[in-house]
Amino acid sequence: MTPLLWKDYQKEVPDNHYFFVRSCIRQTFFPGAEAALLDILRNSLGLDVFEDRRHTTCTGIAYHCDLVPLETIMTVIARQLSLMTEAGYRHLLVSCVTSFGIYLEMLDMWQHHPEMLEQTREALWKSTRRSFELPVALVHTSDLVYHLRKPIADRSPHRLVDKSTQRALRVVDHVGCHYAKIFPAGGFGGAEFPSVLSGLAETFGGEMVDYPERRHCCGFGFRHYLLQENRGYSLSNSRIKFESMEAFAPDLILTNCPGCNMFLDRWQYTLAEMSGKTYDREGKGIPVLSHEELAALMLGRDPWTLGLQMHQVQLEPLLDKIGIAYQARQKYSMLAGAASLPGEPSVLKVSFQ
Amino acid sequence: MASLLSQLKDDIRFSEGLSACMNCGICTAVCPAAAYFDYDPRRICQLVQTGDEQDLENLLKGEEIWMCGQCLSCKARCPRGNVPGYLIQALRKLSQQSGHFIHSREGRKQIRLKRRIGHSILETGYCVHPQMVEPETHPEQGPVWVWALEQGADLYRRCGSNYYGEGEGGLRKMAPGVLDELEAIFEETGGLRFWEAIERGAEELKLNTEP
């Protein structure tokens, strides 16, 4: 056996039959992303992805705020698994990176401390009369999208290339800390050079740019973001990343974690307002996309159904580069008809007419 | 009353988090909290490693343990397989259980967090949901968020979300019985008892602040 090199580590990902669990943050800030993912998996690729309406939060955010004891979160996780078992699935598909980390951690603890698994089974039974099997595969949605990148790319009319100049778009990735830093074997490429996003971007013809603070945390910090007066922590750490990537003039920031996706978008606005600085050349900010959003765009889904208008850093410049057609009027119009327009930040440019 | 150290040792995250630290500082080097606060995870490992009760108590009463942002970058790098991030979890739990948390500014904030995030779990089944993110307290969410909340269901439904509605999908209203199950789990596994400990701390604070 040759010593393990994470760099070329490939994760086993089943091709079909998934039990899907949602992400609090993703569905709050990017509702279109999860919807688009399911649509792609089910309708474009014809996969069987099941969702049980009774599944809840994994309580991971509260757990990392140290508001939920280990035993409690373990049992909540167990409950989710019992729903999976009940529905007859053994492949768990997780939308949230924090949840993904939590699931990995619980499975790992149960593996190393079987007595805890027993306690959990018991606790779950006592409290809900439920029982559960362990999943055979634990897959993050970005894993699946990466795994299916070829079929997706084959179906995609678009590529990550500047349509006018044929220049490959420069992509920087930010992989959520809990995706592979906790359990390198849980993600593609391990902790140091996870390939889950870079591989995706390259498949779509983008050029990956390595930047000094690539592995630095976006700065969520759980309690620190959730407490307004502590948000400086979150902001400052994202700032470290922006300053580090600025020199490489990226066209796009690609993420797989809902939290990171939101922060890297919103903090650009906040920093612009606070310091008057943006990290692109035109003062429009660097567009941020998650893996589902990217896949959906490449497949030609409508940006506004995808909910890209809910980003604070506007996507039009990127869409124009790629050459994705969109109807500006549709952007802010609702099912009910035309709606009011969002306010304009004082620094960050958001309207380009 | 068992010693703080022995209580720590009861927490599996302690034994998982700290076997023997060789003080190499790799954790601090990557730590985003160390980049922002005057904070040094290595130092905390050292302190706990010495196992001095007084030091431990000061630690539990102090601000330091609340600086960690739980990104767990430290886990990936430690050459000894330690996880300062886990150690912090164990310390924070003990600090809240033992009531020491009310002695630190950061510690006291746990009360606010518990009432906000904690309660949201049992009331909605979500840690966070759109209506929790009020623009007043979240100016960083920007004008787009104000707009999104104004649109509410219209916008979310357009993006395929079930915005607080019955049935399937994102942000759906939890099915009947689900929240009871969650509560039962919290009851059974000590989640609620833990919250009571936090509230006891809040009580104590009130007493202390009364003239």
Next chain:
Amino acid sequence: MNASEYLPNDEVAIIGGGPAGMQTALALSERGFSVRIYEQKEQLGGHLKGWHHLFPHGVAASDLLGQLKEQVLARAVPLHLGQSVDRLQKVGAGWALWQGERPLGRAGVVVLANGFALFDARRKEEYGYGLYPSVLTAADLEAVFRKEQPWPFGSDRMAPQVGFVHCVGSRDLKCGSPHCSKLCCVTAVKQAMAVKSLFPEAQVYCFYMDLRMHGLEYEELYRKAQVDYGVRFIRGRLSEAAPGQGKRLHVKAEDTLQGRPLHLQLDMLVLMSGMVPAFLLEQQERAVFLKEPVFGSGFVPVQGLLAAGSVVQQEGLFASGACKGPATLPEVFADASAVAREVEQYLKSLKAVGHA
């Protein structure tokens, strides 16, 4: 004494033509035994071939190697170059040597002297060895000193920033090498000084956890590096290297003595790759396999404290030098003669049995 006293199959096969192998061969042939050396490479020398100069006195490695070779040639020790033994078969009291299915020869005694391997620095991914051209290993740097490799930074850089990382693949459970390689500290200091004297304007940093200057004059070398060469020693393990501006690297560590994180732009990062086992010794009833080492596999085990080189469980199998664990050249040479003495004892005892 002369060899004729001994059994006919008393020839000693030495596996490995590095310093340990050569010195053991010399010690034995001086004692009148017929020895032969099996070396997998095409020339003798082992790792010493690649070295430029040696601590603590800066002796040219080539000189030392030259002397060793001369003596080996002078004693006309038969050399089997380009032959790597991967299996030893017990035949009577002696051994048959195999490379795959090809028999290489027989011997009464086999001495393993096939040394150590340098830790594969790519496994410390966060340092980006093999990914960023300006990340070198200590061995690479020696090659640069020997002008077999160019400097990783442009000739326009008169004042390069250079970092040395100690304990790469040593004292690292995650890499399956919990041991201290004990040479890296002084090697780093030696190389730091060499870089400084080639580029007096350079800024040179050593990132260490403990400086284990165990040998005579090593500590003095450390002091010289600080005072006379202005090398800066920072107590803290490097956490990661990432591409910085231009060809430079961006590295992070903590100055643990100040309790503050720090970062730094470097033109060259040198990883002090530790010494790890070169092979895994798999022992069976009447056979021994020399296999590729696996994650966490150890060095060759010897019997107790009194034995210098008798391999556990194996009659007539000895180990000499760094295949038993990290060792400096002087230690290897001393060990060689100790092992030679033990081999002699063993062969005497065989003879005694034979006569009875």
Next chain:
Amino acid sequence: MLGFMFALVVLLLRYLWWLRSLWRRPSSRLLSRMFSKHSLLAVREIFAEGLLHLRIYKRNRRLGFMHMSLALGWFMMIVGGKFETWFHSGQFLHGTWYAVFFRYFEPQTAGGWAGRFWLHYMDLGLLLVLTGLTLAIMKRIRKRILGIHSSTRHTLVNRVALTFLWMIFPLRLVAEALTFGQHGGGGFLTGSLGRCCFSSGMLAGLELPLWWAYSLSLGAFFVVLPFSRYLHIPTEMALIFLRHWGLRAAEDLQPEKALQAFEIHACSACGLCLDVCPAIKDHPFQSAYFLRALRSGKGWESLASTCLSCGACEEACPINLGLEKLRTAARGKIHEKHHAVYSYLPTVAPVETSRVDVLLFTGCMGRMKPATTKALKDLFEEAGLTWVHLDEQESICCGRPLALAGRASEAGALREFNRNLIQGQQARMLVTTCPICLKQFRDDYGLELPVYHHSEMLWYCLRAGRLKREKGTACFSYHDPCELGRKSACYQAPRELLQSCGTLLPLEREQADALCCGNSLGALSLSLSERQALTSRTLKVLEVPGAACVVTACPLCQHNLARQSRLPVRDLAEVLAVTGLPEQHGQRTAALAAVQEL
């Protein structure tokens, strides 16, 4: 002639410049002393030192004689010349040239026996100078002849001055001899020389040029004098006066002002400070060079901060220059930007205690020598003394180290702290085991109770019979700590103590001549290796045959010597606590008796 005038003017100007401050506010004390016996005392000192150079003579006969013969001889000639011209011409006032050229103008001077007396007197003077000169030249060629190991190396201007000075007198000799050779007459030296060598007429033409050469070199010498070390000749005299008039050197460095200026320029670079300096072989920071650097204003910094401040040069200086003070002043100047802050010190209120005999203060260094402290306490017990150990818990520095670094002004808070420790304590005396503290307590604390070094105090106990010791077989060599010996003039007490219980071996250099241990707090930038070199040199002196152990009385010296010494190095107290105890002796005799019986 011109040269002389020039020199006079320059001198006046320089002196006035140095004394400028005094004109602004002339202290009444100065004036009152000016017209009193002090001036006479000054004159006497000038005679003793300026002419006869008695102090040098005491230290080194040959060197003393050299200086004396030069100075005295020349003085004789100047005075004599004056009187001679007066005697012959009948009038007192002449141009200075007249006295100088007198012989040339009036070769034949009658005047009977008196005339001849002057002739011979002048020759005697000349002879004296010439012998001195010969010695001086020999000194330049072979120092040893004058019993010294090192002589000062001179700068260019000084060499020039030297050459002129050396030329003056031989020229005069030859010139005079020639004159007498031509015209007859002359004294025992010049006359006879003239008759035997220079009588031939051919040489007549040389007469005038020689006289000119003589006068020119004389003039030239005077011209360079104010810029050469020979400035010391007049300056020394001025200095002596000023000192006697009660002028004191300033605390801070001002090399062009008041007494400091005179001190700096009064150094004749006689070189006595060189031989006594423990570092002479490695460092040029001896006072002669230090002062020269101050005069030139270049390079004095390093000399000041490498010097050990062992005080040997000050001890040896024939004109008692305040060298230590100058050095600390110089260090203070280097580090004038350094300001200490001790606001963090806890404020200790004076504590009233029951009356004790001794307040013991062991100081910072004392903390590192617990054995000394313990031994001393045992001795207190033995002597039946009660004591309080002031700094048993935490000790605060006495302030002397700051003073040695020239920052005495910064030590106020430290002194205050220690004063509070001491005040209110009812005790008969303050005893310290550290000579550094001793000096500070004595000089700068103004305590109402007496301060002793433990050696002094133990000696009193011995004399008072409170400690009894019997001479044993132990042999010691004793190292005089600079701060205790030269700085506090305490040589006898330790010796008496050691003699009382054993034998004290004589050393090549001890007491005032003792070498520094090399660890002095005075030196700021002396490197470890240089210190160690000094230490081993000191140990060479101390490790005499027969010595069982090296004894000293300073924790700093002990610490430093012990690290390098072959022999054990102990503090006095340690030795005394275990050596020569009467009962030991009793046991010994008993044992001997027992042996006899068998």
Next chain:
Amino acid sequence: MPKPDFGFAFAPNRALDLSAPLLPEVQVVLEAEPSIRACMACGQCAAVCTAGAFTPLAFYRLVLELRGGDVAAVGERARHCMLCGKCQMTCPRGVNIRNAVLLMAALAPPKP
């Protein structure tokens, strides 16, 4: 839209930047007392420090901070030294600590 009051602010990275060249005044100190380079931060100086019993003064830390360029802080702290010289007596590397401290103290802003 007007800039909102966010109720928090960003801070620069606390990490030391070793790439920054040594400050001239730091270089002056290092050249005036070269033995400072020999410090190996063993802590002996702090262990014996007289002032250390009352205030967090540790010479080896001063050296580290000096290199870090935190001159004002170094100067302020150096002023707490009593110059007693115990550290210098015990320093295994023979650093001229007293001289170094005098030089460091001079880095502090002049006292009003």
